[in-house]
Amino acid sequence: xxxxxxxxxxxxxxxxxxxxxxxxxxxxxxxxxxxxxxxxxxxxxxxxxxxxxxxxxxxxxxxxxxxxxxxxxxxxxxxxxxxxxxxxxxxxxxxxxxxxxxxxxxxxxxxxxxxxxxxxxxxxxxxxxxxxxxxxxxxxxxxxxxxxxxxxxxxxxxxxxxxxxxxxxxxxxxxxxxxxxxxxxxxxxxxxxxxxxxxxxxxxxxxxxxxxxxxxxxxxxxxxxxxxxxxxxxxxxxxxxxxxxxxxxxxxxxxxxxxxxxxxxxxxxxxxxxxxxxxxxxxxxxxxxxxxxxxxxxxxxxxxxxxxxxxxxxxxxxxxxxxxxxxxxxxxxxxxxxxxxxxxxxxxxxxxxxxxxxxxxxxxxxx
Ligand SMILES: [Zn+2]
Ligand SMILES: [Zn+2]
Ligand SMILES: [Zn+2]
Numbered sequence: 001x002x003x004x005x006x007x008x009x010x011x012x013x014x015x016x017x018x019x020x021x022x023x024x025x026x027x028x029x030x031x032x033x034x035x036x037x038x039x040x041x042x043x044x045x046x047x048x049x050x051x052x053x054x055x056x057x058x059x060x061x062x063x064x065x066x067x068x069x070x071x072x073x074x075x076x077x078x079x080x081x082x083x084x085x086x087x088x089x090x091x092x093x094x095x096x097x098x099x100x101x102x103x104x105x106x107x108x109x110x111x112x113x114x115x116x117x118x119x120x121x122x123x124x125x126x127x128x129x130x131x132x133x134x135x136x137x138x139x140x141x142x143x144x145x146x147x148x149x150x151x152x153x154x155x156x157x158x159x160x161x162x163x164x165x166x167x168x169x170x171x172x173x174x175x176x177x178x179x180x181x182x183x184x185x186x187x188x189x190x191x192x193x194x195x196x197x198x199x200x201x202x203x204x205x206x207x208x209x210x211x212x213x214x215x216x217x218x219x220x221x222x223x224x225x226x227x228x229x230x231x232x233x234x235x236x237x238x239x240x241x242x243x244x245x246x247x248x249x250x251x252x253x254x255x256x257x258x259x260x261x262x263x264x265x266x267x268x269x270x271x272x273x274x275x276x277x278x279x280x281x282x283x284x285x286x287x288x289x290x291x292x293x294x295x296x297x298x299x300x301x302x303x304x305x306x307x308x309x310x311x312x313x314x315x316x317x318x319x320x321x322x323x324x325x326x327x328x329x330x331x332x333x334x335x336x337x338x339x340x341x342x343x344x345x346x347x348x349x350x351x352x353x354x355x356x357x358x359x360x361x362x363x364x365x366x367x
Contacts, residue, residue, distance in 0.1 A: 012191060012229065016177070018184045021235045023127070023176045023244070031138075031169050033145040034123055034246050045121045045146040045248075048319045052147055054286045056311060061292035062303075064281045067329055071106040072348055077335045080348045084355035095361040099337040099344075107264060111277055111328040112299050114288070116255045116310040117157050118318035121146050123166065123248045130241035136170045143168045147319075149248055156322050157254045169246040175236035182238040186225035193229035194219045252321075255314065259302045264332065267347050267356065275350020277328030284324040287311070291325070299327065 034045075047053075072080070078096060085091040123146060143166050154160040174180030185191040196202040197220050199213035210216040221227040232238040260272055290304035303325060314320055331353075336345045339361045346357035 012185070015181060015183055015185045015191065015230045016179050018187050018231070018234075019177050021177060023125075027173070027176060028125055028171065028244055031143050031166070031246060033143065034166065034169070043122055043124055044317065045123055047316050048121075048147045052319050053315045054320060056287050056289070060289040062283055062289045062325075064291055064294045064327060066295075067280045072104060072331070072333050072335075072353070074101050074104065076353065077101065077104060077333065077348055080353040080355050081335075081346060081357075083353075084346075084357070085360070091360055092362065095339045099339040099361075101335065101337045102343070103336045105334040105336070107332045107334065108296075109260065109264070109272070109277075109330045109332045110296055110299050111272065111326075111330050112259045112302055112306075113324075113326045113328070114257045114303070114306045114310060115157055115324045115326075116314055116320060117322040117324075118253050118255060118314045119321055120251045120253065120318040121248060122251070123246055125244055126247045127242045127244045129235075129237045129239045130172050130243045131239060133243065135172050135243060136165075136168055136245075137172075138168055140168050143246070146248060151250050153321075154252055157324065158252070159254055160252045162250045162252075164248045164250065166246040166248050171244050173242055173244060175233060175240055175242050177235040178233035178240065180240040182233050182236060182240040183230040184233050185230055186222060186228070188224035189222035189229065191229040193222050193225060193227040195222050196220075253318075255310065257306045257310070259299075259306070260330070261296070261298045266334075266358075267332065267349070271349060271354075271356055272330055275330065275352050275354055277330035277351060279326050279328045281327040282324065283326075284322065286322060287320070288323040288325045291327075294327075 078099075078101075081096045081099075082093055085093050085096050146166075149164060149166065151162055151164065175182070178184050186193070189195050197204075197211060197214035197218055200206040200211035200218065202218040204211050204214065204216040204218040211218070214220050222229070225231050233240075236242050260269055262269055288307060290307055291300050294300050307323075307325070310323070311320070331349060331351060333348045334345060335348060336343065338344070342361065344357075344359055344361060346355055346360070348355055
C-alpha cells in the first residue's frame with residue numbers, strides 16, 4: 001500500500017475553525033441610547049420621546065359639506081353595458097343594443113379612508129471588513145440619540161426605508177471568526193488539505209489494481225480548499241480586522257384603513273376596490289379628528305373608531321407624521337331592463353362606469 005487515509009497533510013493548530021459570523025455576546029460595548037442590541041435591524045427604538053408625537057386636542061370634530069348623489073343616463077348605462085359585453089366573448093352585443101330600460105336606481109355609496117403616515121426607527125450592530133477607512137468612534141464625540149439623528153423625509157404617504165450609520169459608533173476590532181489571521185481552517189478536510197480517496201477507501205488499490213482515481217496514493221487533494229487546508233475568512237474577506245458600527249433603520253409607512261358600509265346585498269363589496277370614486281372630502285393634517293354631523297352616521301362612527309385605533313396603535317411604536325381622511329362617493333347604479341319579454345338587471349359602478357351582472361340574456365333566445 002502506498003498510503004492510508006490517516007497520515008494526510010499537515011495540520012496547523014493556529015488557524016481557527018470556520019464559525020458562525022455573528023460576534024459573541026459582550027464583544028462590543030453598549031453605546032448610550034442603543035443598549036441591548038443583538039445585531040441585525042431587529043431592535044426597535046420605541047416609543048419615540050413624547051415630544052416627538054403630536055397630542056390630540058380633546059372633543060374636537062370635523063364637519064363635512066353636503067354632496068349630491070351622482071346618476072347615470074340611459075345612454076351611459078347602455079354604453080357601459082356594451083363595453084362590458086364586448087370584453088366577454090360568450091356574450092352578444094345584440095341584447096345590450098335592443099334592451100328597454102325600466103329603471104335606473106342610483107345608490108349612495110360612501111367610501112371612508114384613513115391614512116396615517118408613520119416613522120419607525122430600529123437599530124442594530126453591523127460590521128464590514130476593515131480596509132483602512134476612517135473609524136468614526138467615540139473619540140469624535142457622543143453618538144446622537146436614535147430619535148435625534150436627522151433624516152431626509154420622503155414624500156408624504158409613501159413607504160420608504162433609509163439606513164444610516166450612527167455617528168461616532170464605529171469601532172475597529174480583530175475579526176472574531178479568524179482571530180485576525182484572515183484565514184479559517186477548512187472544515188471539509190479538517191485542515192489537512194487532502195481527503196481520503198472515496199473510490200478505494202484509502203487503500204490505494206481496488207480489485208487488486210492500482211486505484212486510478214488517486215493514482216494509488218489513497219488520498220486526493222481537498223477540492224474545498226484546493227489543498228491548502230485553510231480558506232480565506234468569509235467574514236473579514238482575509239483582511240483580519242472588522243469595522244463595527246450601529247446602523248439605524250428608519251422606516252416610513254403609510255397605514256391605510258378603508259371602510260364601505262355594506263348596504264347592497266346583491267352587489268359584491270370587493271368590486272369597489274377596483275374602482276375610484278369622487279373624493280369630495282379630503283382632510284389632511286398632523287392629526288385628523290372624527291367626522292361629525294355627516295348624513296351617514298355609520299361614516300361618523302367609523303371615522304371615530306379608526307382615528308382612535310390608529311392613534312393608539314401607532315403612537316406607542318412610531319412617530320405619527322401626518323394623517324389624511326377622505327370620503328369618496330363611489331357611483332353605483334342598479335339598472336333594471338327588459339329583453340325579449342324577460343326582466344334583467346345589472347350594476348354600473350365606479351367613476352370608470354364598470355359593469356357587474358349575474359345574468360345576461362343570450363342573443364339566440366327563441367321567442
Ligand atoms: Zn483511490
Ligand atoms: Zn480542505
Ligand atoms: Zn476574519
